[in-house]
Amino acid sequence: MINPDFSKNTIDTLAKRAAYKCSNPDCRVLTIGPNSNPEKSTKIGEAAHIYGARIGSKRYIHKMTDLARAEITNSIWLCRNCHKLIDTDEHKYSANILFAWREKHEGYIASSLGNSTDLILYEEQNSTLIDFNNYSPIIKRIIIDKPDGWEFRLTAELMRFLNDPLFRKLKDLKKGLYLKPLENIDADQAFNWIQERLVELTKISTPAVGLLDSLTKSWGRPGETGDLKEIHHVTKLIKEYLEHVIAFEERILFVNVPKEYEKAVHLLQNLIGSQAEKLSIIPLELDAIVSIIQNPQKENNIPPIIKKEIIFEIPDSWQKEFNNEITKLRRNSNFTNTKSSTGCLVALIMIIAFIIYIF
Template identity: 70%
Template sequence: MVPDFIKKTIDILAKRAAYKCSNPDCRVNTIGPNSDPEKATTIGEAAHIFGAREGSKRYDLSMTDSFRAEITNAIWLCRNCHKLIDTDEQKYSTNILFAWRAKHEEFIASDLGSITDKILHDEQTLNLKSFDNYPPIVKRIIIDKPNGWEYRLTAELMKFLNTPLFRKLKDLKNGLYIKELNNVDSVNALNWIQNRLSELSVTLKPAIGLLDLLTKSWGKPGEPGDVQEIHHATKLIKNYLEHIIVIEEKIHFVNVPEEYEKLVYLLKNLIGSQVEKLSSIPYDLEEILTLLENTENENDLPKEIRKELVFEVPNNWEKEFNNALNKLRHK
């Protein structure tokens, strides 16, 4: 799929902007009469917020072409302002352009729209209040609701909320930060290990429930998803990851007698390496969206797409752990 806006997207974008440039310092009318009575002259253009092609301004390599071509990634500008935003990428960042569009739509609703338009806009603003501290693209997805918006919203929320936590798990695994060691003596070492094992044994169960909650938040086939439920599920995943990091830190930053070190070694990253698989969710969803878009005009459009995350311990882990444990018990 090419990352260009289709005519329908351009027409809707122009109408939402009331054919005015969305730059709040400009707001020039972009449509007017033509010498031909059957035509109109337009100086307005649908500009990409994230660049359409590699090498263009504000290009994001991780974004799919289909998303680049969505109305969510568009802003209506006059030709001069379109050229302006591509002359200084630092000044006219994606955040600035998303803010321009939001401010412009607020201006259209309050200054040019009806009282009902103003009421609806105020209601929408109130509903979006809980997303004030999120990247602007999150609000834009919720407002525009492009095709597959449930998956796009989930991907953006997962990236924003959880990418730092997955990074911390990776840093912990690679030994890139330290904390004060917990010294456990030989009298308490076995009990400490059994407690950690008990913690780990119940930790994976919530992951299954969280994934089920997330998929349900997208709605049944043919039905829209629920913004607040998607938000709730992704926040719960964030809380879950924070708990996993606490457990992994307990295991990484402990000092036990030498004979117990093998058991501690086997416990390290056992749960962390499994939940790291959740980090693939945003990219899996983007793959699904691309697949759906590539087949949307085909008669054999798939009714259901499955993506499985398998949580399992490494090969022979249980055998190694039990052998090490038995050696201790027979001493």
């Protein structure tokens, strides 16, 4: 198990970046000074966890990994009094407040203690963060601090922030926890309506492979840094993809068709939604990748290549059952000119999306 406490290097880096001043904007006391021993100094500053390090500590988040708890992204430099203060009232001193303190303090240090270059770099950093102003503070800190494996940490947090509500909606939809107005389909339109949904379903399935390939490329080749804008762009595309999947699933669920078509429609329900839900595992996989990066166990100095697979697949039994239903509907209908739907199913049998992490 990884120790959630900060390393000495993280503490030293944090203190220096805070210029050894308390990051509480209402305090800013100097946290280091002379000691009676000429070879020592007196330090009253401490590296405080923003999200708690252990169960029972203030602002603790159960789903957070110990690795993330121990990162500099989760830290703030405070004097002992302010450290005690924030752990006395976690509701007043929320994580968002502490992230804001640190951001404000870094601006203060750059403008009051830094040189002109420091100020220019700080302003350039702020311009980069404009696109993330409405995102969770931890995302901004990852971009600023760039810990080892930041590309994967950023992707994981972006996907959680952007997509967790959508995965929750997919689950709510599957459980029948909300309603929408029904779309009424007449008997003479029902067969064609089902075929149109099949064509749409095939088109929805296709982008998954390309999206994950683009995400992998956005992290950069071995030895190269990732592309921040591309990571952000692809994660937003994944969000839009999931929104389209939900819209499709809602249309399949909230429809009123003649009784003889109900089974075919039922077979289409949650077909692509259940596959898209598999994308929710990506942040957890990336957390594991970061753990390996920050705690490497390389042999012969050869960097490992870690390969993960997400498989979109439809059981053979489903295809057989659906084709039988379509055949029965075609035989019992008056639509002799309807096109066969078999071709629409071929692309749905198995779609394999490869995610390859290289470092």
